[in-house]
Amino acid sequence: MSFSARIFVTLFIIFASEAKFLPKSRNGCRALLGDTLIKEIASYKNVKNEIFKYVLDGDFKHKTYDELAKFVDTFGARPSGSQVLEDSIDHMIQLTREEELNDIVTEELEVPHWIRGTEKVTMLEPRIKEIDVLGLGRSVNTPPEGITAEVVIVKNFEELSNLSNKDVDGKIVVYDPIFTTYGETVVYRSQGASKAAAKGAVASLVRSITPFSINTPHTGSQNYDDNIKKIPAGAISLEDADLLRRFYDRGEKIILNITMSSTYETKTSRNTIIDLKGTDHPEKLVIVSGHIDSWDVGQGAMDDGGGLFVSWAAPVILKRLNLRPKRTVRSIFWTAEELGLIGAYAYEEKHRNESHNINFIMESDEGTFAPLGLAVAGTQEARCIIAEILKLFKSINASTLVEDDSPGSDINVIIKNGIPGASLHNANERYFWFHHTEGDTMNVEDPDELDLCAAFWTAVAYIIADISIDIPR
Numbered sequence: 001m002s003f004s005a006r007i008f009v010t011l012f013i014i015f016a017s018e019a020k021f022l023p024k025s026r027n028g029c030r031a032l033l034g035d036t037l038i039k040e041i042a043s044y045k046n047v048k049n050e051i052f053k054y055v056l057d058g059d060f061k062h063k064t065y066d067e068l069a070k071f072v073d074t075f076g077a078r079p080s081g082s083q084v085l086e087d088s089i090d091h092m093i094q095l096t097r098e099e100e101l102n103d104i105v106t107e108e109l110e111v112p113h114w115i116r117g118t119e120k121v122t123m124l125e126p127r128i129k130e131i132d133v134l135g136l137g138r139s140v141n142t143p144p145e146g147i148t149a150e151v152v153i154v155k156n157f158e159e160l161s162n163l164s165n166k167d168v169d170g171k172i173v174v175y176d177p178i179f180t181t182y183g184e185t186v187v188y189r190s191q192g193a194s195k196a197a198a199k200g201a202v203a204s205l206v207r208s209i210t211p212f213s214i215n216t217p218h219t220g221s222q223n224y225d226d227n228i229k230k231i232p233a234g235a236i237s238l239e240d241a242d243l244l245r246r247f248y249d250r251g252e253k254i255i256l257n258i259t260m261s262s263t264y265e266t267k268t269s270r271n272t273i274i275d276l277k278g279t280d281h282p283e284k285l286v287i288v289s290g291h292i293d294s295w296d297v298g299q300g301a302m303d304d305g306g307g308l309f310v311s312w313a314a315p316v317i318l319k320r321l322n323l324r325p326k327r328t329v330r331s332i333f334w335t336a337e338e339l340g341l342i343g344a345y346a347y348e349e350k351h352r353n354e355s356h357n358i359n360f361i362m363e364s365d366e367g368t369f370a371p372l373g374l375a376v377a378g379t380q381e382a383r384c385i386i387a388e389i390l391k392l393f394k395s396i397n398a399s400t401l402v403e404d405d406s407p408g409s410d411i412n413v414i415i416k417n418g419i420p421g422a423s424l425h426n427a428n429e430r431y432f433w434f435h436h437t438e439g440d441t442m443n444v445e446d447p448d449e450l451d452l453c454a455a456f457w458t459a460v461a462y463i464i465a466d467i468s469i470d471i472p473r
């Protein structure tokens, strides 16, 4: 499927899924589940306590942070298609083997390899100033001497469509949407270039998709429409976007020179699959996952090093504690998430005819700050079961169930087929401050919060993998 088709599918999932809310009254779930199942779920308290004790106060204390730090310090950024990404995958396999977990499979797939080169934006009028810029994924190049043109600024697509083609032709379009939510605001990054090009623009820039900035541009993927001229696309900081806006509103003419270069080719990478085989139903899967690739800027410690390592930790902790659930706990390290969920699409396609075996699929890709609960997709009954499991985590304040029909990024590709799943709901108010910037480093991560996430992730996966009933669809 083309990248634009994927975007369409993702949007379709977001807007067209039927919401299946939890019953309004507290007794609604009780009636659905019955006392026997509720008692059974409550009986996992001891196992949950054992896992938490081992991770928070036992041999695993700060292990998740220490291994993540070693990983991030050794490999740094892990862009799709790079050798360093492949080396980091080998490292994870080795680290897992050292834990005597030997059910490890890798699955090869073709991934994009986009490498940024020179990127420079200079404001020439009304005064000379360098503007920090990060090219967006897959952006095409400017000519070597760059593109010099006047700027037109719009807040949204409606403002753009209200301009005549003559107003935009030959100009640089700058989008300066104010961040509301990521989902709402990111469209100006992901679709802005083609919409501007359709009006005759020669390049486009977007105010970075973040609520907070210390003059840091945020990169990210973008998608060209097949039938529209591809123009260079970059992101600038909130500070510079707001500066341009002030000049613009005063009626001053703004002229920028944009110089951007990059290369783009296809390489081979791998999804990594680690199984802790179930005792009774090894074919049935409870999946925990995170992506191993990152953007080329920053170190990919938060996005998605934290999610990768809590998902690595789950089978490792269970193995160390000799806790073998009835179903298999499968950990997946997706590759090439950042350039369009490439690894997830490949996995879904390859495993489509066994998808009935996926009992539940989980992903952590929105930070590993203090856990608060889960964002859950599934039927009402499925959500009631998860809500009941989450009651076991009241003592760490992680009992919240957020109803979300497309709760993840990679896992949405699987969930759209009606498979229940969840992503980690955590205290991630600062997540988008660091997202896709040079600021995504180990300094964002906290050893105690990672322990809470790892223990929570492991305990939830264990309970779902071990209870007497499958999560219904």
Ligand SMILES: [Zn+2]
Pocket: 291, 303, 304, 337, 365
């Ligand atoms: Zn991510």
